[in-house]
Amino acid sequence: MASSHFARSLRAALPSSTSSVASSSRSIATTASLQAPKKAANAQAQKVKRKTSIKKNAPSGPRSTGAKRKGVSATDGASSNALSTPFYRAPPDLSGQWTKLSPDSARKDNVDTPLAFTKGDLEAFETCGVEPKVKKALSSYVQPISVLRSSTLDLYTHMDSASTSSSSSARHHILSSSISTGKSYLLLQSISYALASQWCVIYLPRLINWVNSTSPFSYSAEEQAYLQPEVVQKIMASTLAVNAKSGVLGKIPLARDVPGTDFKASGEKTVQDLLKAAPSYSSNPLVSQRIFDAFLHSISSQSAVPTLLAMDDAQALYSTTNYRDPDYKVVQAYELAAVRSILSLLVGGEKAGLKKGMVLAALSRSHSEWQPGNEIAAVLAHATKSSSTSALNGAALHAYSTMKPLHLEHAKRSNWTPFALPEQWTTSELKALFDVRRVEGRGWNAPAAAVTPRLASSSPAGPPGARGGAAVGSFDPLRGLASPPPATGRKGGSVGSGAATEDELFMLRVVDSARNPYRFDRALKGGSIM
Structure with missing residues (x-):
């Protein structure tokens, strides 16, 4: 009786344990199948992320001129980066354009x-x-x-x-x-x-x-x-x-003893000798100040x-x-x-x-x-x-x-x-600045249709209607007066159409800058003028 009961319980337990074993084996198989591609992906990612040694000062990317390649000079490499557009103009050579400032030229x-x-x-x-x-x-x-x-x-x-x-x-x-x-x-x-x-x-x-x-x-x-100490050392240097x-x-003798140094007024030392020795005392603020005082004295x-x-x-x-x-x-x-x-x-x-x-x-x-x-x-x-x-x-x-x-x-x-300095520059002084920028090729042009009405409204004679309907012509840069318009502009073309003449552009910048040289120069270099 007992043996039959044990046999029945054993038969009932076998299917469940078989199913659990089967399920666990399936889970193991599934986990193994999922982990295998994941490990492969990680291995591939590690290969991609591997760091490579980067050489310093090596040409990289399209910005390289190629000058570091063997057999290529720096000039040849840089020539490929030169501006080649039709709008580019190299700066002019003005080495002998202007007279040097000197006592002889100050006339x-x-x-x-x-x-x-x-x-x-x-x-x-x-x-x-x-x-x-x-x-x-x-x-x-x-x-x-x-x-x-x-x-x-x-x-x-x-x-x-x-x-x-x-x-x-x-x-x-x-x-x-x-x-x-x-x-x-x-x-x-x-x-x-x-x-x-x-x-x-x-x-x-x-x-x-x-x-x-x-x-x-x-x-x-x-x-x-x-x-x-930094201030006085910089001045003396x-x-x-x-x-x-x-x-x-070197022609100015030392007129005062400098405590803390070997410089004495009774010797043959000069101010030049004192200033040459000043950097050696830069670590001592007190001596630096005393050297500065002796220098000024x-x-x-x-x-x-x-x-x-x-x-x-x-x-x-x-x-x-x-x-x-x-x-x-x-x-x-x-x-x-x-x-x-x-x-x-x-x-x-x-x-x-x-x-x-x-x-x-x-x-x-x-x-x-x-x-x-x-x-x-x-x-x-x-x-x-x-x-x-x-x-x-x-x-x-x-x-x-x-x-x-x-x-x-x-x-x-x-x-x-x-x-006293004049609060405003004269027209002749501003004209000199204008000529410099014109020679340098930095003058900005503007349509005459935009320049002429603005000059007319700023002219002491008033708008064209106030002068009997006379049209606005070219402007004398030294007088600022409008003359009757010629048939063609000074630089060619009609005054009322096309590009404004140089005199009109000059007078426009004079008006807008209120004769201030800083604002006038900014306008010549392309500042907000219109």
């Missing part, structure tokens, strides 16, 4: 004429580092030029008298006209004239960088001021490089070599800096040792000022954060007998205008003489 018969800067001038500008705006303007020319203006000749006359006079009165000139009237360019023209006349040139192109907290500084208890060709620094106390101290952004000397002391109080400009050294040269008068030479500074309005302050504005307004309104920022100065007493005192004792 009345060359007024309103473009004169090219010499190679030495451009190297000096590059060494000192001009304003970015001015650097961009210089680089936009095929051959960097400047227009010889009447104000340029007036400045040269002042420089000639300063080179022979031993009095320091009325030799601190400051350019204080409105924005984009040519102040920075006039500084460059004065530097060019000074270098050609064997002057010692000290050019400080961006005084704002002294006060905008972009250079490291540290307090010195000995000097009771904040030292800026650029001054040495700019005057190296003339060798005038030696320059100002001698009368053998005339000196030009040219400064841009001069309002920084009388400003509140972006530096903070350990108590997070703002630092004034006169608390910086480098600024204090320049101020000592300005306010020193007969004792500490330049014995022979000129200080020429320019106030800049191109920086919204560093506009000329009320202190220098009040001093210049008083000097020009226009105390009611500041000529710098157009704001009326009154009894409650905010002024810092020390900045005001420094501005007064600097003895600035305003050097």
Whole structure:
């Protein structure tokens, strides 16, 4: 009985175990069949993603000129990338197009004429580092030029008298006209004239960088001021490089002992020797500042070599800096040792000022954060007998205008003489810029139908209907008056149709730029003129 019961239970259990074995075998087979392609795919992916070694400096892609291939020169490879479209024109060779700016060419018969800067001038500008705006303007020319203006000749006359006079009165000139009237360019023209006349040139192109907290500084208890070693080292290095060709620094003896160094005033050392040794003391901020002070003192106390101290952004000397002391109080400009050294040269008068030479500074309005302050504005307004309104920022100065007493005192004792620049350029001066761009092939043309009505509406004579219905003809670039239209345009074709004449385009740019040279030049290079 028991055996029969066991047999029945065994027969009942066999089908289920057989089915479970079968199902497990199917699952194993299915898993194996799925895993096999997956492993194969992974293996294939690993083969594709295998990293390959990349050789540096090897030509890659279609941009390669092929110059690195064996037997192919760099010139042959680059020739394949040259522009070959019919609209491309290579820059013209203007090496001998313009007369060089020099004391000989600075004559009345060359007024309103473009004169090219010499190679030495451009190297000096590059060494000192001009304003970015001015650097961009210089680089936009095929051959960097400047227009010889009447104000340029007036400045040269002042420089000639300063080179022979031993009095320091009325030799601190400051350019204080409105924005984009040519102040920075006039500084460059004065530097060019000074270098050609064997002057010692000290050019400080961006005084704002002294006060905008972009250079490291540290307090010195000995000097009771904040030292800026990078600033003074850069000035001394650029001054040495700019005057190296003339060798005038070797003619100026050292007039003061420099503590911490072997330089003594009683020896035979010169300013050139001092500046050459200055980089070896760059790790010592205090000694660097003392070398800078000895350099300025030696320059100002001698009368053998005339000196030009040219400064841009001069309002920084009388400003509140972006530096903070350990108590997070703002630092004034006169608390910086480098600024204090320049101020000592300005306010020193007969004792500490330049014995022979000129200080020429320019106030800049191109920086919204560093506009000329009320202190220098009040001093210049008083000097020009226009105390009611500041000529710098157009704001009326009154009894409650905010002024810092020390900045005001420094501005007064600097003895600035305003050097007036015209607020607008003359038509002849703008015509000189126009001729330069025309020779360079950068003038933009426009349809006469778009130019003529705009000139008519801007003409003092009014629109054509106000002149008895006379048609607008060609324009005299020196007078700006419309003459009756000829049968054909000056360059061919009808004036009322086709391309506008050069005189019409010139007068259109004069009208749109309001005789501002910066806006006028932008219009010549394709700015928004229509």
